[in-house]
Amino acid sequence: MTAVSPIVPAAGGLSLGTPPAVDLDRLLAGMDTMAGQRPVAAQVVAVASTDDASAARLAEVLAGDVALAGRVMKLANSAYFGMTGRATTLQFAVTVVGFTAVRTMATVALTCLDDEEHLPEGFWERSTGVALAASVLAPRSGTRPQDALCLGLLAQVGAALLHGEDPAGYRALAAAHRSPAARRTAEVCRYGISATRLSAVALEQWGFPPVMVGPLAAADDPAAPDGALLRVASEIGARHADPAHEPVPVERLGGGLLREDGVAAVLEQVAAAAEDLRRALVC
Structure with missing residues (x-):
């Protein structure tokens, strides 16, 4: 595997210093x-x-x-x-x-993801939201709910790795690009790879099965069916964790996996279990 170098500065004219x-x-x-x-x-x-x-x-x-x-x-x-x-x-x-x-x-x-002090802000709030949303929606995509839960929990491993390399820069990037899609674009601009794609690379290297790696690898491609579950779950996780998040219609992300009028019910299930799940993982 070759080293990945950043291509251009972060989008939007934000000055984050020299990208590592x-x-x-x-x-x-x-x-x-x-x-x-x-x-x-x-x-x-x-x-x-x-x-x-x-x-x-x-x-x-x-x-x-x-x-x-x-x-x-x-x-x-x-x-x-x-x-x-x-x-x-x-x-x-x-x-x-x-x-x-x-x-x-x-x-x-x-990977020290149980140490919230050294993670991006809101890491586990977003991760548990993504994981629970993926689990709820898993049967619609032919995925086992427990596998989808684990997929969501590890989807941001790449974000933690990038944050560890460039704490100040990644915090500024995340604050300026709050939506999952905008953040992925900014990550590629700054680091040459998105956090989601880095998560896929990491899980593949660590021997996780294709059912975990494949959806992560496909998540950045809006036309890839294998990434639909994670894209929709990431949107729901963002809505759950970030009051300032500007919603993206889920129909655009999931190819029919979920309609916008069904989001509230999924969010309700996420909210009911998210804090309990976070405590089980990191407390």
């Missing part, structure tokens, strides 16, 4: 350093990827990281899964949330 060269090799290789800092999370990611993974084995590995195990327990007992205290053992919690969700939570820990 984004070296994807170096960014993604940082996962090895992170793995050394969170060895149990790294082992969970590896074990969950194997063909012979079992709930008992994953629970055994998880038990070595009290914080991560606690988050899996909280997720299993969250409003999203509807268990409300009935998931009382780690093995049962793994069964409830599924291997993909456990792997997603371990990736969150590995």
Whole structure:
């Protein structure tokens, strides 16, 4: 993989300073350093990827990281899964949330996405909104709701990576370009790659399956059907998290996946579970 350098300054005449060269090799290789800092999370990611993974084995590995195990327990007992205290053992919690969700939570820990202090403003408010919206809409696109939830949770990994490289610049960019589409365009102008596309590259390198990588890779193309779910979910996530967001008609983003008159019902479901989901992931 070659390094990606920025092409032109950010759109709109905003002065953000000299754009840094984004070296994807170096960014993604940082996962090895992170793995050394969170060895149990790294082992969970590896074990969950194997063909012979079992709930008992994953629970055994998880038990070595009290914080991560606690988050899996909280997720299993969250409003999203509807268990409300009935998931009382780690093995049962793994069964409830599924291997993909456990792997997603371990990736969150590995990439330090559970440390909100070093993330873009509103990162988890937007991420949980996108994740829950994607989960609600998943059956309409032939996707499993749990896979869609994980897709939404990891969709902004690229934003976190870019923010880590260029904190002040990325904060200014995000403040000036609030809509998902405008922000993607500004990211490409400044860094040579959008955050969504960087998320796809990262998940592919880290061994996530095509069902997770494909929609991320297609999200930037408004004509790509595979990206429709994430585009619509991103719009709903933006409406949920940002009162100043200027709505984009969802029909334009999803090719019939959702009509504008159906958005309010999805937003209601997102609002009901978003804070509970955020607490399970980062608190």
